[in-house]
Amino acid sequence: MTDPSMVRFYEENGYVLVKGLLTKAESRAYRDECHAVLARLRPADPTWGSARELAGGPTELRHCHDAQFYSAAFARLMVDPRFTDVAAALMGSENVQLHHTKIFVKPAEKGSPFPMHQDAAHFPHTRHTVGAAIFHFDDAPEDKGCVRVVPGSHRNGPLPHIEEGGWHLPLSEWPLDAAVPVPAEAGDVLFFTYLTVHGSGINRADEARTTLLIQFRDPEDRPAGDVHRSRGQGMMLRGFDPTDGDARGLRP
Numbered sequence: 034m035t036d037p038s039m040v041r042f043y044e045e046n047g048y049v050l051v052k053g054l055l056t057k058a059e060s061r062a063y064r065d066e067c068h069a070v071l072a073r074l075r076p077a078d079p080t081w082g083s084a085r086e087l088a089g090g091p092t093e094l095r096h097c098h099d100a101q102f103y104s105a106a107f108a109r110l111m112v113d114p115r116f117t118d119v120a121a122a123l124m125g126s127e128n129v130q131l132h133h134t135k136i137f138v139k140p141a142e143k144g145s146p147f148p149m150h151q152d153a154a155h156f157p158h159t160r161h162t163v164g165a166a167i168f169h170f171d172d173a174p175e176d177k178g179c180v181r182v183v184p185g186s187h188r189n190g191p192l193p194h195i196e197e198g199g200w201h202l203p204l205s206e207w208p209l210d211a212a213v214p215v216p217a218e219a220g221d222v223l224f225f226t227y228l229t230v231h232g233s234g235i236n237r238a239d240e241a242r243t244t245l246l247i248q249f250r251d252p253e254d255r256p257a258g259d260v261h262r263s264r265g266q267g268m269m270l271r272g273f274d275p276t277d278g279d280a281r282g283l284r285p
């Protein structure tokens with residue numbers, strides 16, 4: 034799955050879309066699992082305050098943090114070498130450690146957008162190895178609110194974010210429309226660095242957009258602050274942790 038051109042593209046642009054990492058049948062099964070998990074949970078809408086401003090009307094988002102605690106299917110996916118080998122190659126590390134996971138479902142016709150931001154503003158680290166992998170379990174064309182990126186933006190380092198309305202970049206300086214859409218098909222996985230400026234549009238289509246996001250890091254990268262702790266954080270997805278995780282307060 035990994036080849037040098039993929040790594041070069043990621044280093045240069047801060048993201049890469051890996052086509053067909055999962056089969057269509059696997060994607061369908063994971064999509065069903067996401068919807069089944071959400072159906073068992075109390076509905077919670079994590080739509081950012083500023084997303085409402087972008088949408089100009091009410092939108093909705095369904096989510097579940099730490100998906101692997103709700104279904105073993107996601108625990109298996111997190112350690113699948115098709116994913117972890119790519120994550121390792123892109124980070125340039127043999128070892129891949131979990132930061133957190135989340136399911137997002139953008140409901141049909143009214144799925145919430147995400148204003149442009151860097152994930153680094155939400156959970157800063159000292160070595161900036163943190164990356165995201167968005168698994169697409171159904172097709173995500175532009176009208177379904179696919180992810181949009183600013184290629185090369187990771188090279189400018191962390192940018193100041195506005196706290197109010199969800200920790201994002203100023204809406205007028207970073208319009209969603211100016212970012213490059215990355216439409217994806219079921220089974221594709223979008224990898225991007227936590228410094229890559231990204232966001233996503235409204236789902237206006239007649240089908241939900243269903244994704245799982247896995248945030249990962251090199252275990253030798255340290256959080257710059259005690260923020261955004263999640264269940265299972267620090268779990269090794271590939272290789273081993275060469276540091277003293279206990280000393281870093283990873284044990285609850």
Ligand SMILES: O=C(O)CCC(=O)C(=O)O
Pocket residue numbers: 137147152167178179180231232233234244246
């Ligand atoms: O799933 C999306 O559309 C974007 C999610 C995102 O930007 C995030 O969780 O940081």
